[in-house]
């Protein structure tokens with residue numbers, strides 16, 4: 727069984743590859759609130775966040791945990807989303823990505839069980855091992871959904887982080903070579919960051935000096951939007 731972070735047809739497979747370029751304008755910071763709903767310990771939550779942040783680091787995007795004025799809220803739930811094998815869900819309306827992400831914890835747990843870390847059923851692994859794998863799978867699911875937000879793109883790549891289908895063994899694998907952006911994704915990221923301001927995105931330098939600010943105008947702008955479409 728493969729787990730899905732997908733559902734929509736990927737329109738990019740037939741497009742020609744382009745040369746990868748780094749995101750322009752220096753590092754970009756994105757503040758994210760991870761609400762685990764008590765489904766995992768805070769240690770697993772932080773570890774999952776670190777995994778997601780680590781996967782975005784090569785592209786000069788800094789994911790920062792924030793509960794005060796997060797741009798993006800990631801919530802763990804026990805729903806099945808659009809299908810039982812869906813690990814996560816992001817949301818778009820006619821103006822683009824919405825600042826909400828859902829991660830479906832039941833599917834994450836099934837992926838851990840089937841991922842067979844160290845050749846054993848993940849559910850039967852010693853707790854520290856199981857926690858590490860749960861954090862890894864969670865982090866990768868979060869990184870994928872954050873990708874939909876950052877790239878402003880509902881679709882899926884043929885390979886890498888933004889592919890639609892993820893084998894449990896890949897999700898659990900300590901090696902992360904299956905979780906890079908494709909050159910075309912990197913182009914999409916650069917184009918997105920050049921575009922109109924995305925809620926909560928700012929240069930890392932500005933984020934460092936703006937910590938005392940109480941409001942984020944980007945969040946206000948996005949309040950009240952309807953959820954009109956979902957992309958897994």
Ligand SMILES: [Zn+2]
Pocket residue numbers: 731732733870871874881882889890957958
């Ligand atoms: Zn997806």
